[in-house]
Amino acid sequence: GESVGLHLPTLSVQEGDNSIINCAYSNSASDYFIWYKQESGKGPQFIIDIRSNMDKRQGQRVTVLLNKTVKHLSLQIAATQPGDSAVYFCAENRGNTGTASKLTFGTGTRLQVTL
Amino acid sequence: DTGVSQDPRHKITKRGQNVTFRCDPISEHNRLYWYRQTLGQGPEFLTYFQNEAQLEKSRLLSDRFSAERPKGSFSTLEIQRTEQGDSAMYLCASSFQSGDTEAFFGQGTRLTVV
Numbered sequence: 021g022e023s024v025g026l027h028l029p030t031l032s033v034q035e036g037d038n039s040i041i042n043c044a045y046s047n048s049a050s051d052y053f054i055w056y057k058q059e060s061g062k063g064p065q066f067i068i069d070i071r072s073n074m075d076k077r078q079g080q081r082v083t084v085l086l087n088k089t090v091k092h093l094s095l096q097i098a099a100t101q102p103g104d105s106a107v108y109f110c111a112e113n114r115g116n117t118g119t120a121s122k123l124t125f126g127t128g129t130r131l132q133v134t135l
Numbered sequence: 136d137t138g139v140s141q142d143p144r145h146k147i148t149k150r151g152q153n154v155t156f157r158c159d160p161i162s163e164h165n166r167l168y169w170y171r172q173t174l175g176q177g178p179e180f181l182t183y184f185q186n187e188a189q190l191e192k193s194r195l196l197s198d199r200f201s202a203e204r205p206k207g208s209f210s211t212l213e214i215q216r217t218e219q220g221d222s223a224m225y226l227c228a229s230s231f232q233s234g235d236t237e238a239f240f241g242q243g244t245r246l247t248v249v
Contacts, residue, residue, distance in 0.1 A: 125177030
């Protein structure tokens with residue numbers, strides 16, 4: 021079936037460097053994407069979202085890029101901090117189409133920030 | 136705290152017992168979702184409600200699982216005759232009606248079936 025996936029299961033980054041977490045999706049009908057951060061023992065925490073009519077969206081220290089041509093999504097974290105260490109999930113939502121509005125998650129990328 | 140609240144945080148039960156979890160969504164959100172997450176995996180959709188109506192159920196939701204949201208506010212998820220394979224984190228999320236809005240998750244209920 022169609023799914024959302026991730027290229028790298030673990031990413032190790034030095035404190036202060038920029039992090040890039042990638043995600044591939046296969047459902048061309050997907051029109052809304054979300055990045056979540058999940059720390060151990062906690063629920064997913066919303067980071068940033070992007071709609072399919074956009075290529076880029078910026079938040080505080082985070083940027084999401086969407087390339088619909090190759091069905092690729094990335095999360096960039098600037099000046100990575102130890103508190104950024106967590107598992108990051110991209111999720112796809114097919115929007116308010118009248119059918120089910122639910123999130124399909126990938127398996128996640130673990131970000132490890134080294135000092 | 137006005138976020139999504141789940142109770143209990145942890146539940147250990149013997150195989151064959153019934154368990155019930157509760158979720159209190161953000162008060163103005165009319166959509167409520169249940170997900171299941173096993174170790175090392177992303178959350179998997181189980182079911183969702185719009186107000187009190189249950190609009191979709193995943194094939195993961197076997198007949199031993201039932202969810203309710205009787206007054207369109209809090210929701211319960213019951214698992215009957217628990218099996219070891221039911222051990223997982225059960226997450227609840229809520230959002231506004233439109234699908235193009237962020238969903239906020241609770242801290243989850245960690246179920247261990249022994």
